[in-house]
């Protein structure tokens with residue numbers, strides 16, 4: 298493990314004004330996204346869309362890293378160029394999703410435990426050799442009747458910590474993603490309580506496992522109202538509770554947080570990130586690792602037709618620019634172009 302090089306990569310990913318494009322949807326998730334535009338999910342369609350995203354001129358002004366799915370790390374363009382090479386040629390760091398998905402827990406089937414530790418050390422060595430320099434593992438924590446249980450949080454935290462340690466030993470920066478889900482009618486206060494409890498347990502596990510905190514990034518949810526909650530908190534409340542939660546649970550040595558969008562709309566995620574970065578200064582960078590909140594408009598502009606690539610790229614570049622502004626606390630809704 299090279300602690301200095303891990304720390305340098307982690308810091309490079311959260312360079313001020315830059316964040317991550319999460320383009321690591323598993324094939325089943327990508328099938329859902331493509332179904333929204335009436336497309337069948339084939340390897341070629343997945344490649345064409347992702348190639349279009351990565352070839353967006355100027356993307357590197359706002360995006361420091363892209364998380365890839367395993368298929369994409371090895372995929373090549375029609376004319377034989379590696380997709381990850383397109384990113385490298387722009388100075389964008391390729392990363393890799395290494396978990397094998399969240400599966401129902403045996404004793405609490407409404408909750409999920411993320412799998413993928415078997416054979417992970419060997420896979421990490423191969424991913425590093427293929428050009429990946431950071432990794433992602435997503436754990437999901439659902440809120441509902443009697444959940445989350447301590448068992449679920451502890452088991453997911455243990456797996457996240459083990460994953461992070463294995464990555465660092467292979468010189469990959471681990472992105473540790475404990476996502477408290479927005480699904481449900483719970484209040485923002487409940488999301489706060491569950492998020493603090495979860496992140497504390499995750500950091501306890503990371504310390505026990507000997508993970509170097511300077512050589513990792515946290516990918517947290519923002520503290521928001523449940524999707525079906527009648528009372529939706531405004532951006533200032535989201536920002537205040539998110540920061541209170543992080544201050545209560547995340548050590549200062551961690552170089553940065555890269556928030557997921559988690560089902561918020563593009564505009565909501567941008568507005569909330571901006572509010573978070575408008576409330577003062579903190580020991581960590583507070584940036585983004587958005588999937589849907591960067592890709593939604595681009596996917597619909599592309600619509601499965603490579604004749605629309607320029608429109609898709611313009612949509613992605615715009616969202617990336619807005620997210621970048623928000624990560625600096627310099628976004629305002631007037632910057633959005635008319636539809």
Ligand code: 13P
Pocket residue numbers: 319435474557558559560586587588589590
């Ligand atoms: P969303 O921003 O769409 O939540 O995706 C981020 C991600 O990578 C989830 O693991």
